[in-house]
Amino acid sequence: MTIEEQEPENFNNAHKADFKSIYNQPDPRAYFATLTPLGYQIPQRALPVIDRVLALSSVTHDATTTSDNVEPGVIKILDVCCSYGINAALLRHDLDLDGLAAHYASTPKLSAAEQTAADRRFFASRRRRPGVEVLGLDSAPGAVSYAVETGLLTAGFAEDLEVSEPSPALRAALREVSVVVCTGGVGYVSATTFARAAACVRDAGRRLWVVSFVLRVFPFEGVAALLAEEHGLVTERVEGAVFRQRRFVSGEERRAAVEDVGRRGLDGTGLEADGWFWAECWVTRPRGAEARMEDVLGSVGVLRV
Template sequence: MTTSGGSQVTLDETGKFSFDHVYTEPDPRPFFRALGEVGYQLPQLAKPHLTSLVDEYRAGRGVDQPTVADLGCSYGVNAALFRCAATMDDLYEHYTADEAAGLDRDGLLDRDREFLRTRDDRVPQARFVGLDVSAPALAYAHDAGFLDETVSADLENEEPTPRQRAVLSGADLVVSTGCVGYVTERTITRIATLPERRPWMAHFVLRMFSYEPIADALTDLGYRTTEAPGLFRQRRFASAEEQERILDTLRDNGVEPDDQETGGWLCARLHHSRPIDEYKDDLT
């Protein structure tokens, strides 16, 4: 199938369209062109929750500059939104504007650094560590200043190297916005057991995937997990075929599709996991 912008996409083994081709480019312009076509917005909806989580962690643990490990971070979208007075629409405009189209990678990086400098509205900042299998996406996000450190690894299938362990062991918070399902309890528990003190976690998980195996594994590590109310739109279905496949998956998993899903949107739930002695019952 071809999207309206000409991008070739196919269904992956989960029934979702695969946008893998836009995650390995030298810069994020193809990413924003392709995801903009389907109204990708989950990082925008996650931003206030991530901001509150960082502020609560800072106050609760007395850490002035928490380190956030962002799983499946791609080009550092969550970090960019957190750090900047910007929305997803601003980022779409920033990367698809005529001014951006004529730049080489170095020119685009200079433009991004200026964007970050002029819109930076979080002091003190959190530190962001990006974990992803795409080395080009990580390199760009780091060079632009969105990510402080990066780990290019597949922790589903490999143990972290000594260098990766050293970086990830500094994580105070572990977050994700849509990679669970491709990332499982293997990755999550590997990261959770690296720091001396268990990190807090917040994962936005598409409803077609179950968070239960991760929650169970974290329970064994002394965590408690709760689910925040409400649904969060990730993006529109890219085709009727994709929608049909995902709705069938939901029903097969015993999940009744919501009106938003039958109306054309992939939706996620937010799951909080924290060490049980630091949990609050009013997490939202």
């Protein structure tokens, strides 16, 4: 159940665009063809911050908790709402989001099977970061299958933790995860998904970090509170930075978003009122792990990126 479904009285976003038709295709061409004209960019904007969190998590990681299945020096990440593995593509390959969009636009006549085979070769030739492995979680089996078949994800799980506990396979995989990332999935998933994933990491004795990019129309305080209460994790919002997600598709969507951020006590002037969805960044860390939010931002420490 989405946050909007759980708390309908807190949202006016009935006019938020419905992109469900592009979320579960056999490859991402329709996804990029739809979102690129809207200036979709949050995975690229999030990348420098995710890199900083990976570095901070490595410093605080307790080597005694490393699983026998994790090679020394390898960080395993869970991407929540991973879709077609876009975050994995950017994290592990010499690519940017514009390059990905251009790649998918260049092959309109290939069949889905031909596209997947070509993409497997494409990504293999551009791999640059062997020390990072990404596991994917998404309720869309077609998207997850594509990301696994092309090598973007080390493993993928088409499961919905909003409605059920992790499968034995997912539970085992989560025992090796050090960092969870989510770039825009909050709203589709709630505190339930984060808590169920965190429980598996906790049971393995690992020190979990989470970096979440959350549209300003959605609250994250409930997720932060549950992670603190059940798992002893500390969550802070990165002050002084907001991140573009995409343009609105209509005036109705813009007006609804402005009302939703206003309902949260936020001002949409110069942000949602100017025609874009914007996201905030929240960083969750183990209690006792030192992390200044200005260190998380690093050179990205500006108001709007």
